Every structure is written in structure tokens, then in C-alpha cells.
Amino acid sequence: DIVVHESMSYNHLRDPQVRPGQRYAYTGLAHALIPAVSVGIARGAVTDALAICRAKADRYGGASISTNPFVQFNLGQAAAKSDAAACLLHAAIDEAWKAAEHGRPNDHVRARVRAACTFAVDAAGEATALARSAVGSTGIYETCPIERRCRDASTAATHIAHRSSTYADGGALLLGTYA
DSSP states (O other): EEEEOOGOOOTTTSSOSSSSSSSGGGGGGGGHHHHHHHHHHHHHHHHHHHHHHHHSOOTTSSSSSGGGGHHHHHHHHHHHHHHHHHHHHHHHHHHHHHHHSSSSOOOOHHHHHHHHHHHHHHHHHHHHHHHHHHTGGGGSSTSSSHHHHHHHHHHHSTTTTTTTHHHHHHHHHHHHHOO
């Protein structure tokens, strides 16, 4: 039942810079914090899965499950997704930082940051799930570090700034229809 007057709010996608200096030219750069953590979670899950797969016996006769094509496929895809997320995130943030050094980034740059951040969280979550899938039932137990990483990745994906619906913000910025 409380109404906050619009003058007491700030929308980093729409409103002009409030404080001087490049650090404040584009507060949207703060959106990269959670995606960066998500990428780290995914990379950690891949590292954990590699160690688990090398050590876990293959119930079908192999020395370890690391010789299983399903395991190899999942880990290859998990590694590629986490690397793609990192590359896109770094590229978008680098572009936005360079633009912020000269003032507020244009809508195209801001749209790219929004999409890159959301993509990084999505792809990192998928990579983490693939790593868990690769280790089989080991990945569902609380004693497995990948299980915790999956919960953390899921939590990041529910943040209001990184839900899949935020792709619409990027699209609206590109179209010039962001309100």
C-alpha cells in the first residue's frame, strides 16, 4: 500500500546518468556480476565432473565412465557452453566499458549487454546440468559438489535481471521501444 514517487526511482536502461564519471556512465555493467559467477559455477562443474568421471568405475566394463560416449558428449557440450557464455559476456562487457569511457553506451551496446548477461546465465545453467548428467547418479547427492553448483546456477537464473524474459529488454532497446 505504499506508492513510491517516480522521482525516487532509477531505471538504468532508460534514465540519464546521475553521477559524473565513467564508473557511473552505465550502471548496467553491474548486471554482469551474477553472469560472471554463473560462468564460474559452470566451469567448476565441468572441472568437478572431469575428476569424478575419471575416477568412477564403468559398470559396463570400462576402466572408468570417461570412456562412455554419453559422458564424453555431455562434458564436451558443457565445456563449450560455459566457454561460449564467458566469451560473449566478456565481449559485451568490454564493448560497454569502452563506450562508458566516452559517455553513456548507445541502445545497441546496452541491448548486447542485456542479452549477453541473460545468455551467460542460461548457458552456464545448462552447462552445469550437463556436467551433473555426465556423472550419473553421483550428481544428485549432497556430497557431490556438482549438486550444490546446480542449485546455485538455478538460483542465479531466477534473478529478475537474468530471467529469460529479459531478452525482451534487449529487443526493445534494439527496436527503440524500451519504455
